[in-house]
Amino acid sequence: MNRLDRILALLHLLRQGRPVSASGLAQRFEVSVRTIYRDMETLAGMGLPVEPEMGRRGGFRLGPGYFLPPVTLDPEEAVSLLLGLALSRALRVLPFPDGTDMAERKLLAVLPEETRGTLERASRFIGFERVPPDLLHPERDDPQAGGQAAEEESRVVGRFLRAALSRSRLRLSYRSPYRREAEPLREIEPRGIVWDRDRWYLVGDVEVRAGEPRMWRADRVLEMKSGGGMHPTAADFDVSSLLGRRWLGKAMERWRTENPVRVALPAARADVLRRDWYYGHALFEDGPDGRTVMTVGEGEYERVAALLRWLGPGAELLEPAEWRGRLAGELRRMADAYGSREQAARDS
Amino acid sequence: MNRLDRILALLHLLRQGRPVSASGLAQRFEVSVRTIYRDMETLAGMGLPVEPEMGRRGGFRLGPGYFLPPVTLDPEEAVSLLLGLALSRALRVLPFPDGTDMAERKLLAVLPEETRGTLERASRFIGFERVPPDLLHPERDDPQAGGQAAEEESRVVGRFLRAALSRSRLRLSYRSPYRREAEPLREIEPRGIVWDRDRWYLVGDVEVRAGEPRMWRADRVLEMKSGGGMHPTAADFDVSSLLGRRWLGKAMERWRTENPVRVALPAARADVLRRDWYYGHALFEDGPDGRTVMTVGEGEYERVAALLRWLGPGAELLEPAEWRGRLAGELRRMADAYGSREQAARDS
DNA sequence: GGAAAGTATGACATAAACTGTCGCGGTCGA
DNA sequence: TCGACCGCGACAGTTTATGTCATACTTTCC
Numbered sequence: 100m101n102r103l104d105r106i107l108a109l110l111h112l113l114r115q116g117r118p119v120s121a122s123g124l125a126q127r128f129e130v131s132v133r134t135i136y137r138d139m140e141t142l143a144g145m146g147l148p149v150e151p152e153m154g155r156r157g158g159f160r161l162g163p164g165y166f167l168p169p170v171t172l173d174p175e176e177a178v179s180l181l182l183g184l185a186l187s188r189a190l191r192v193l194p195f196p197d198g199t200d201m202a203e204r205k206l207l208a209v210l211p212e213e214t215r216g217t218l219e220r221a222s223r224f225i226g227f228e229r230v231p232p233d234l235l236h237p238e239r240d241d242p243q244a245g246g247q248a249a250e251e252e253s254r255v256v257g258r259f260l261r262a263a264l265s266r267s268r269l270r271l272s273y274r275s276p277y278r279r280e281a282e283p284l285r286e287i288e289p290r291g292i293v294w295d296r297d298r299w300y301l302v303g304d305v306e307v308r309a310g311e312p313r314m315w316r317a318d319r320v321l322e323m324k325s326g327g328g329m330h331p332t333a334a335d336f337d338v339s340s341l342l343g344r345r346w347l348g349k350a351m352e353r354w355r356t357e358n359p360v361r362v363a364l365p366a367a368r369a370d371v372l373r374r375d376w377y378y379g380h381a382l383f384e385d386g387p388d389g390r391t392v393m394t395v396g397e398g399e400y401e402r403v404a405a406l407l408r409w410l411g412p413g414a415e416l417l418e419p420a421e422w423r424g425r426l427a428g429e430l431r432r433m434a435d436a437y438g439s440r441e442q443a444a445r446d447s
Numbered sequence: 448m449n450r451l452d453r454i455l456a457l458l459h460l461l462r463q464g465r466p467v468s469a470s471g472l473a474q475r476f477e478v479s480v481r482t483i484y485r486d487m488e489t490l491a492g493m494g495l496p497v498e499p500e501m502g503r504r505g506g507f508r509l510g511p512g513y514f515l516p517p518v519t520l521d522p523e524e525a526v527s528l529l530l531g532l533a534l535s536r537a538l539r540v541l542p543f544p545d546g547t548d549m550a551e552r553k554l555l556a557v558l559p560e561e562t563r564g565t566l567e568r569a570s571r572f573i574g575f576e577r578v579p580p581d582l583l584h585p586e587r588d589d590p591q592a593g594g595q596a597a598e599e600e601s602r603v604v605g606r607f608l609r610a611a612l613s614r615s616r617l618r619l620s621y622r623s624p625y626r627r628e629a630e631p632l633r634e635i636e637p638r639g640i641v642w643d644r645d646r647w648y649l650v651g652d653v654e655v656r657a658g659e660p661r662m663w664r665a666d667r668v669l670e671m672k673s674g675g676g677m678h679p680t681a682a683d684f685d686v687s688s689l690l691g692r693r694w695l696g697k698a699m700e701r702w703r704t705e706n707p708v709r710v711a712l713p714a715a716r717a718d719v720l721r722r723d724w725y726y727g728h729a730l731f732e733d734g735p736d737g738r739t740v741m742t743v744g745e746g747e748y749e750r751v752a753a754l755l756r757w758l759g760p761g762a763e764l765l766e767p768a769e770w771r772g773r774l775a776g777e778l779r780r781m782a783d784a785y786g787s788r789e790q791a792a793r794d795s
Numbered sequence: 796g797g798a799a800a801g802t803a804t805g806a807c808a809t810a811a812a813c814t815g816t817c818g819c820g821g822t823c824g825a
Numbered sequence: 826t827c828g829a830c831c832g833c834g835a836c837a838g839t840t841t842a843t844g845t846c847a848t849a850c851t852t853t854c855c
Contacts, residue, residue, distance in 0.1 A: 102451075449841090501831055
């Protein structure tokens with residue numbers, strides 16, 4: 100066997116990840132151990148992160164970096180990859196910020212010269228707008244996520260994702276917006292991550308309710324520690340079972356029984372609400388007067404008022420009854436800004 | 448120079464795309480021509496599509512596929528790339544659907560064995576929610592973009608992007624929502640693409656107003672034809688100059704003079720509006736009564752009413768004056784749904 | 796606290812591989 | 826038809842790669 104072929108084969112073997120011993124390789128390639136050592140020197144000289152491991156169960160393995168053997172990529176494929184990176188960056192979908200930068204640089208460095216010129220400026224051709232905040236569904240906390248917070252968030256997501264991929268448990272403590280104190284560290288089995296409205300959510304199994312995954316917003320995770328190995332059970336979970344905001348449906352079911360809010364509204368308005376990512380999961384029923392009755396769970400008056408106001412004429416808050424008067428007063432005050440009833444009659 | 452090094456260097460040179468002659472290479476590496484031929488044989492033997500070109504201006508070059516020489520990618524980099532592809536797919540950002548699929552397959556094929564297994568199922572770990580529609584800023588047309596329409600859209604975007612990268616003109620006809628008939632084919636210089644709220648927009652220069660790029664929504668493009676070569680002018684345009692919805696700012700300036708709508712509102716509410724992707728581009732001034740006065744362009748009563756209703760108590764429509772009465776009547780009708788004024792007083 | 800199995804490195808003779816130089820035959824473009 | 830390129834076989838000369846032996850160090854297992 101050729102030296103070149105042997106070295107390429109070594110590359111291939113090293114790539115597999117398992118550490119290999121010089122003597123084993125020597126047998127395999129029918130050369131002396133010394134030759135293998137010299138080949139390793141050569142590979143290292145080529146810039147490969149070959150790392151020896153001393154001692155009895157030692158061997159050679161690739162360092163933190165794996166090796167990608169020759170592949171042919173046509174320009175469209177390269178553009179697709181770079182485009183994906185640009186998109187990730189624009190939407191701050193960056194579990195591994197360093198990995199993203201490095202991958203982009205390596206990809207660019209390796210492109211045919213003529214294509215590189217244009218692709219280096221790909222970010223000048225392709226722009227992404229951030230997902231706009233939605234006035235009807237505002238966020239509780241500061242909307243201006245600073246650079247540092249974003250970095251911390253992607254650190255959390257990265258670690259969680261790594262754990263999910265390597266099937267190892269994590270212990271995390273969480274700051275729930277509904278509780279005063281931080282939740283204590285609890286051990287979870289990471290299942291996956293979900294990106295929704297400019298934010299990452301961690302999906303995992305808690306021991307108490309196995310099989311019913313819980314979600315944590317990545318920016319509210321306070322602390323993460325490595326946990327034990329994963330149970331071999333629950334092999335095939337698929338986050339797509341949560342998509343379409345199906346998790347929201349379940350949560351709304353619970354809120355609906357705890358804080359039921361009932362609204363009568365015209366059928367046309369109901370159709371619009373049904374298309375909303377949030378109110379689409381409410382319960383819609385035909386009302387007695389030809390209108391639709393929507394039941395949704397909500398504890399805060401202000402949100403309900405905003406919804407009712409948005410719905411406009413023809414919508415009526417049925418429950419909780421004690422908010423009806425308050426809402427009516429508010430609406431009347433809004434109307435009164437335009438003068439008294441008599442004035443209004445003259446105006447129109 | 449080593450043989451190995453020389454062969455790797457040859458790889459590098461071939462990658463550049465320009466055909467290279469054996470004699471040139473022989474001079475460059477200070478070896479005989481014969482050696483170069485032998486090296487080429489070796490490379491071909493390694494599976495490289497080296498293709499000779501006979502005749503006077505011949506030379507060696509790579510075949511139909513471009514060649515990507517060895518790169519080291521660590522798992523995080525590979526995951527970042529695959530993540531970008533997954534994101535592209537989830538958000539239907541696919542200028543090159545085939546390239547995307549192929550790149551993913553090639554990337555997976557080349558990963559270390561143990562990582563591949565888990566990453567092949569990466570889509571099961573990582574989910575992306577579509578950008579939710581915004582109730583306050585609804586879309587005119589059908590919100591249910593069918594699979595076929597999405598495909599057509601990515602075809603349009605792909606072709607436009609290719610044209611932008613290769614600096615060649617396009618002729619396109621467009622269906623404007625503001626005009627009854629389709630716009631005729633007009634020649635444009637593609638500048639770039641912008642993704643906003645789940646949609647692609649094409650950015651280009653029209654001859655009539657050079658330097659002031661126009662935007663077209665990709666799903667409203669009716670027809671595209673290749674145009675002539677690009678003018679060498681306007682070399683460095685950058686779509687990022689349009690981001691932050693700056694184009695919207697200019698458009699709103701125009702609408703503001705055409706259909707001015709003035710609203711007085713509490714400072715706290717103004718702060719919230721300023722963060723909105725749309726109303727953030729309105730004109731905000733301090734009013735005489737301590738409230739803020741916002742001026743925005745809008746021709747449709749219903750949109751203005753929705754905004755005023757959303758703003759709630761303390762907000763008042765100042766202009767157009769003729770809508771004040773209508774709005775007041777509407778608000779009063781909403782309030783009256785909860786009983787007469789006397790009843791309301793009893794309730795609260 | 797060894798023995799075993801691994802890496803790390805130098806020296807040197809030898810075999811293998813690579814290289815240069817011929818030669819001759821194609822192909823293409825001006 | 827010429828010139829500049831690829832294609833390839835043969836052969837001698839030289840470089841390079843390899844095997845062997847010797848020695849030192851590190852870790853793990855018993």
